[in-house]
Amino acid sequence: MATGHPYYDPTGSRHGLPTYPWGWVGDPDLRTKAQLRAEGLSIAGLEVAAQIMWRSNRAGNRNGVRTAALYRRSLARPVRPLTPAQERALARAELARHTCRDCGRVWEFCLPTSNDRCCPDGCATFEAPEADALAVAA
Ligand SMILES: [Zn+2]
Known part of the structure; x- marks a missing residue:
């Protein structure tokens, strides 16, 4: 893995949060909200553990970089079913x-x-x- 990649920052020293480029998330426990949701898990009460960073023309900011929060699947709890x-x-x-x-x-x-x-x-x-x-x- 290219450790010199601007979005590869597993310790968060550059971006404040552990950061991975799109598709390079090295920790299998990290999931996006949508991925957790697809497994019936909720991000309620979870802290953002890391982020994905990628370049996108659709980014609403000047540098054209988008991010998505990642959460620890091992800490996520099931979406509470209705009683x-x-x-x-x-x-x-x-x-x-x-x-x-x-x-x-x-x-x-x-x-x-x-x-x-x-x-x-x-x-x-x-x-x-x-x-x-x-x-x-x-
Ligand atoms: Zn009637």
């Missing part, structure tokens, strides 16, 4: 957005709050809601 109670609450909230507040009819689309979440053309034009739809809403 069953949280999932039920979300499902209830979602269902409420599709349910007429007056007659309980469940629509396939979100009812607008501008209409106070009621049937768009008025409840009277529709049959009473199915009993099982009400049971889910309860």
Whole structure:
């Protein structure tokens, strides 16, 4: 590996953070946020451990260099899954957005709050809601 490369700075002496050129990250424990996310891991609570540096025309700064933060995979924790109670609450909230507040009819689309979440053309034009739809809403 070319130790003289301007972006190769594993000790961070030049860039303040351990720095590797794009594609040259020598530490297999280092991942970008997107890579961790793809493994179901979260960067929550993690410190930036290193960075990738590369030259890009799309860089928004004068020297044309972009960086991406790297995190330690070994320290990353799984993205916290929803508890069953949280999932039920979300499902209830979602269902409420599709349910007429007056007659309980469940629509396939979100009812607008501008209409106070009621049937768009008025409840009277529709049959009473199915009993099982009400049971889910309860
Ligand atoms: Zn209605």
